[in-house]
Amino acid sequence: MTEMMLREAIAQTLHDEMLRDSNVVVLGEDIVGGMGTEGGPESTGGIWGTSGGLFDKFGPNRVIDTPISESAIVGAAAGLALSGKRPVAEIMFADFVGVCLDQLWNQLAKFRYMFGGKTTCPAVIRMSYGAGLNAAAQHSQSVYSLLTALPGLKVVMPTTPADAKGLLTTAIRGSDPVIFMEHKALYAVRGEVPEGEYMIPFGQARQVRAGRDVTIVACGLMVSVAEAAAAGLEAEGIGCNVIDLRTTSPIDEDAILDSLEITGRLVVVDESPPRCSLATDIAGLASQHAFSSLKAPIQLVTAPHTPVPFARELEREYLPSADKVQAAVRAVMAYK
Amino acid sequence: MTEMMLREAIAQTLHDEMLRDSNVVVLGEDIVGGMGTEGGPESTGGIWGTSGGLFDKFGPNRVIDTPISESAIVGAAAGLALSGKRPVAEIMFADFVGVCLDQLWNQLAKFRYMFGGKTTCPAVIRMSYGAGLNAAAQHSQSVYSLLTALPGLKVVMPTTPADAKGLLTTAIRGSDPVIFMEHKALYAVRGEVPEGEYMIPFGQARQVRAGRDVTIVACGLMVSVAEAAAAGLEAEGIGCNVIDLRTTSPIDEDAILDSLEITGRLVVVDESPPRCSLATDIAGLASQHAFSSLKAPIQLVTAPHTPVPFARELEREYLPSADKVQAAVRAVMAYK
Amino acid sequence: MQLDRERLLRAYKNMKIIRMFEERLHEEIKTGEIAGFTHLYAGQEAVAVGVCELLDDEDKIVSTHRGHGHCLAKGCDVIGMMKEIYGRADGLCKGKGGSMHIADIEKGMLGANGIVGAGAPIAVGAAMSAKLDGRGKVSIAFSGDGACNQGTTFEAMNMAVVTKVPAIFVFENNKYSENTGVDYAVGTASDIAGRAEGFGMKVWRANGSDFFDVYNTMLDLLDYVRAGHGPAAIEFDTERFFGHFEGDPQKYRGDGELARIRDQRDPLKQFRLKAVELDKIDLSDLDKIDEDVAALIEAAVTQARAADAPSPEDVLTDVYVSY
């Protein structure tokens, strides 16, 4: 085990996988940094600090810095994947899915199906997402609900450096297109990371905390919010079973349903706006398949049906907080 | 009242609104048809038969035929709206939202909020959607769940010619951006349409059929599927309350919750794939706010988590059918 | 890659296959047996065949909604394609794709595409792959005069220039995007190649009704690209013989326009005229091919009609490799 930041776990994993498999190619805007400048390539090394050193080591044909053209980036990843390569593309902010959705949704996600199962399309599209940095309406969104809805894509959301390594390795070595979502506020989070080969299968949630009163389901940054809420509630004698989904597609239905059999009470914490969200997705799952276990109305703690606001006071109110989660837990506990 | 097809109701409404308000401008690919050809403008008159005659009457500055550039079409609608016009843009197939999502999601939908409420953005974006014509994975999708999730947009789904007129008029005269979704399989549906001014407020569902046993919520083409199912079930003595949402954003929560108070049983019929869908959205609503009324697990009848397949036999299986809805209704009735 | 007799005969045969495939579909679609939207490629045969004759299975192409010609020219199985268009279980894509989504990765055919403009970026990715492999392979994006206005096409051209990959942008200017004329929709008054040049690419132009012109110009272009000079573009002046989609009344056409182009700009007629001048080929050779192709297409339709429909459960398979 080595302690490192989540961003370092990603950089290291990219490095290790490129070393292991010469078909792995990375591409994206400024992933090299300094192309065409006096400072030269690698003078900056990637906006998020997740690709530094790769260009010097693997060269321009495997580490491809691109113009600002997100559709062409994702399309190129698709073309690389169809040609037998394993591209890892970076979209700087998940909000930019707006300018490349077609390539994700109508191309990458559907090739295998449209072509009758006769091809694989092993592309990983990494993107930073989420609010908390006062980056306002176009640089703060939690795009995972939208992407989870799209058949053909897998959606992965690491919350710890170890998970980042284990899940990214699985993503790169897999045969399906994967959206790999990195919360901006988690890049600097530190944690122990296993050395050597380390893979985490998709669709297996992580139990963050055990408890028998209420099930709290969360993913990404919201896991820490759920955890903080649960820690506080323990003092009140309320035991929360906190589940980190790790991947929202596929989703670990069993982890949720098994927990609901014990608790009968569900709170979902979701950074997305409420409509057609991951929160409602899980409510749908529970209300179909855990109906007889449920003892109280499901509580969905989400962002409001608004864009992400800029000012600190507004963004703070926008985001689900430990307070709101605690209120939701108390509400499901109080229900008679 | 005049009988006409849904496509005619749309063409007529566009015409009437352009006549009434010189700020109404329409734009889109081939909405004139024949630009730059020997046949000349209006030689075809729009792919869907929803814009014929407008060019000859209102001229090229108000009826703007565009190149194949969906982002620029929606962006231009946004620019027109910010400049005091009332654009009605046509995106030929809702699937093409993939190439213009940014303009819908990060621009149109957010201007008012990002600009602190200091502007309105009255743009209507019309698009044909839905399966049933064997148009395969990229021309058959039910994009409404995705768009309903986006704060700042309203989403409208007419099912009858009269509703098409009433809802489109409301959309054009309103002050917010509206997505107006026209199911391809409904264009030729006939019905009586009120003459003269006719507006239907958003957020008011239509009760298609009354019943006290089960609530069936549907929208768009699925309303007719729900209706057919309900008609068959009546013979078995099961009374279904069939609700046509008309608009999915805003959604008529009261219509659903009031009905659930009576029936306690909910079936949702949704043409979208299941994850983070309108179906789960309504399940989320019910499991939060109608928990005490619910007598059985909620049944969600949706498309599967797959792209839309091409072959007739596959697409038929893909789409929710009256049979599947009946099975769901029987399941909720049988639950003890 | 000189045009010897064998190559000439094969090129003619491939063009004829496309022509008869499309003419037959035009008839079969009227019977109602074929579902969905179908866009016929007839009239543009010289482009698909002239380009693909110079490629092997490791060279890639990405096609469009009007993809049958590209698929056939790149070697997709005629019978498998016909079955796919009929939506059969053993169609090339198991009935899941249909006319607009035919692909055969083994043949270097990365898919027809229902989204106008989606192909060019994908071709750039395949070109990146080719450059990485360093074996002189190329990747081709076919685009129409309508698709050339889509943002993705422009992004792809710039990215190909920046990354100096062996991508080739083949613009088939058949003068129409659906019902709109190219003079209206392309800002540079129907000059598509000039715009590609503006992106910093070397460009070529050729007569897309003339196989020999297509082939010889591509020979030159491919020399340039395979040598590692980066991307290139070519505009072909061509014609579509049928409507935009099957069912299109084509009211945007001028009087006599269709008759004129079918008479004067038919790649197969022109091939016949020129081929015999070359003295390597007799018309009887070509007549023989016509017969063979007719039999092949007949067999394809017969087999497609007789083939099994997919079973409903198959709707759920092939979404993921594993999930």
Added chain:
Amino acid sequence: MQLDRERLLRAYKNMKIIRMFEERLHEEIKTGEIAGFTHLYAGQEAVAVGVCELLDDEDKIVSTHRGHGHCLAKGCDVIGMMKEIYGRADGLCKGKGGSMHIADIEKGMLGANGIVGAGAPIAVGAAMSAKLDGRGKVSIAFSGDGACNQGTTFEAMNMAVVTKVPAIFVFENNKYSENTGVDYAVGTASDIAGRAEGFGMKVWRANGSDFFDVYNTMLDLLDYVRAGHGPAAIEFDTERFFGHFEGDPQKYRGDGELARIRDQRDPLKQFRLKAVELDKIDLSDLDKIDEDVAALIEAAVTQARAADAPSPEDVLTDVYVSY
């Protein structure tokens, strides 16, 4: 629109406001009081002011992530902007937008924009509106050398040519998109105007560090566009004096590069030199303006600091007019 004394003084004042606004932000951001991502426009003042001096409130502009200069030049309130950047309740956008989303529709300023390349299509829509109104108004899209590679920008240029609307594409080539040099990312080796020309537009080029060159070239360009000849494009050679965003260590810069451009390509310095040559203006006039502007910026910061934060409930308002 001759450059009389009054106009010259105003132009200088507006450039100075931008400069001091940005220099002050550069300092204030270090205190941690200002949240979010901020991109400073200093160095490019002559472009924003030279362009906007020739517009009135009915002419529209659409800006970028680096939008303060465009906003100020188009007449947005200095204090309202500062408050917005501080995220205050009475900021220009009530604290909901912040630096990247400042807009003032009354002034014809249709918004800064956080999505690179999103502005050009919106400007085309505003130009369609201007053409419909027929009063000779124009609509301007500002784009960077990075944004010029985005598909939306290309689509917008083509659509403007096709629809012959009074859209103007102003490319501010400051040589960098984030950490990437223009020579790398623009396929035509840093020539952006040439590519616009490839789209069928008349193009101009000018020195974006020289207000007089910007102004006079725009005078010519605007004559052309306002006369109804359709869209046009212009490329300005310019420089950004700060990092891409506040906090950028700028390791991609060459040794002494920043000192050199600040010395040789400063629009304010150059204005001072040329203005006195013109004999209409004394340096003391400009010094007086400097003082006034300093006081204005000081007041803006003081007021912004003192202003109320939005109240949390406001997160829910202004999404729709009615819902």
